[in-house]
Amino acid sequence: MKFALLLTAAFGLLTTPLFAADEDYVPGPDAMVKEGVPQGKVTQHQWKSTIFPGTERDYWVYVPAQYDGSKPACVLVCFDGGGFVKADGAFRVPTVLDNLIHAGDIPVTVGIFINPGVIPAAKEGQEARKNRSFEYDTLSDQNARFLIEEILPEVGKSVKLSANPDCRVTCGNSSGGIAAFTVAWERPDAFRKVISHIGSFTNIRGGHVYPALIRKTEPKPLRVFLQEGENDLDNLHGNWPLANLQMEAALKFAKYDHQLIMGTGKHSGRHGGAIFPETLRWIWRDWKTLQP
C-alpha cells in the first residue's frame, strides 16, 4: 500500500482517493480568518480546583465581538481546551466561532477551553500527577460539578452566561469526548448539547457501559453529536469504532436527538476539526428558537 502511494506521488498522479487518510482531513474555509469578520477576544487564565483537590490547570475564555452584555451568551465548553483554542490547530474554535456567529449560523457563544488538571510535583525532578484520566474517564458527576460550581461562576463574573441548558454545549476528543457526554448525562439541568470526537466510550474507567445505560434509563433531553473513524484505536480498553457504533445504536433505540459521523480517520482530532463548523451548525440548527 505504501509503495503504491509512493508511486502515485512519484508520477504526480493526482487521483481522487477512494478514502480519506487521516492527514486528508484539514480545516476548511470556516476555520480561516476572514476579512470583514469581527474577531472575538481570547484570554488565558489559571485555576486551582477544590472539587479536584490539589489540581492546577490553564483555561482560556473566548468572548465574541458580538457580545455586548445586553443578554446572556450561549456556552461552549471544550475539554483539553489548549488544543481547541490554538489558532493553527485542527479546530481553531475561536475563528470558527467568529465566522459562524457573524454569519448568523450559531448564537453569540462564549467559548471556555479547559485543560485537564495536574497535581504539580512537590520537588524538582519529580513528575506531576496527571489527573486527566480521572477527570475525564470516570463515570461520576464530579467533572460536571467542577464546571457548574467552579468554572462557570468564575467566567460568569466577567461575562453573562446563559443558564438555559439547551444553550450550553460540552465538547471534547477521546477521553474528553466521553467527558463531554458524562457532564450532560449527569447534569442535563445544566448541559444538554454534546459534541464527542473519537470518544472513548470504552473500558478505560468503565465508560463502555453507556450504551447499556442509555437503553435502560429514562431518556434525557440531550442532543448528541458523535464523530468517529474506522481506523481509530483497538486496544486494551476497547474498540473505538465499535464503541461509537454501540453509542449510536443505543441513542437511536432510546430516541435521542443524535448523529454519528463515521469517517476513515485514526485517533486524532483531524476529522472532527475538518467538519467542526458543520457540527456546530447541526448542534445549533434551531438556535433562533432558544432563549439564552
Next chain:
Amino acid sequence: MTLTKPSLPMHHTLLSLSVASGLAASLALPLAAQDMPLSQILVEDAGWELVVEGYEFTDGLTTDAEGNLYFSDVKGGNAVFKVDLEGKVSEFIPNAAGISGLKWGADGRLYACVSKEQRVVVFDKDKAVTELAKEVRPNDLVVTHDGNLYFTMTPTSEIRRIDPAGKMTIVSAGVVGKPNGIALSRDQGTLAVSDHGGKFVWAFRIEADGSLAHPGNYMTLVTPAETPEVGKGDGMTTDVHGRYYVTSAEGLQIFDPTGRLCGVLPAPDPTLPVVSTCFAGPGHAWLHVGNGGKIWRRKTQTSGALAFAGPQASEVVPK
C-alpha cells in the same frame, strides 16, 4: 440535515499544506497517555511457577539490590525467610514472628512491621533489632531513599510516617478507610495506598517536608460481584515504567501511571487470596505473589522499581 465526509477541494489542500509545518504540533492534543496492555508485561508461555509452599500465610514479600526474595509467614512462621537467586530457601532472621511488611532501606537495613507485637522495627546488618515505634498497629510500609518510613495502620484508618530522626507523625487519618498496601511512585513523589475495605487505591503527594497532601481516589479496583464496594486492596509494588501492582480480592491488579487499569492477573491458586507482591529474581524481572501458604513467580518483560536505589523518572515502554 446530515453531515457528509468533507470534500477536499484542491485549494483547500494547498492552503493546509502551507501550515503543514505547524500541523503536527497543532494536532498534538493530549489524546492518550501511553497504552499499557498486559501483553507488554507478560511473557508468552511463561505462567506462574511455584517458589515455596507449606507455609501458613506468606506476607511481606520484598527484594534487595541483588534480587533475593525476602518474606515472612505472618500467621505461622518465626523468621524472615530468604530465597536466593538459585532458589535456595533459608531463615534469614530467626525469632522474628508476626511480620506483615518488609522493606530494605537505602541504609542497607531491613525495616519491618511486626503486626503481632504492634511495633515497627529495623534489623541492621548483623540482624540486631531496633524498635522504631511501639503500641502501633502497623500493616505494611515503604521507605523512601531519603529515609522517611511510611506505614499503614489498617484498623485506625491512618498512615504514619517515621522521619529519619525517628519522630513519628500521623500523615493521613480518615481518608483511606482500611489503608493496607503502600507503594512509592518511581520518582518517589507520589505515595499510593490501597483500601482493604473499599474499592480505591489512593494517591497522595509527598510534600518536601515529608507530609502528605492532595489525596485522590486515583485507581479503581475491579471488585467481586457480591461485594461491589469492597475490593480488598492489599500489598502493592511498582515497576520501572511507573505501573502500580495491587493485590486484591480479584487477584493482582495492574494500573498505568495515570491510574487506568491495565489488567488483572487472577490468583495462581484461586481458592486463596493474594496479599503481597514484589519484583525479585535476576534483573528484578520476576513478579512474585504471596498466595496463602505459597509464593509464586512469573517472568515479565518489565522489572521492579527499587526505592532504596533512589528516585528515578519512569521509563517509556519500548515499542
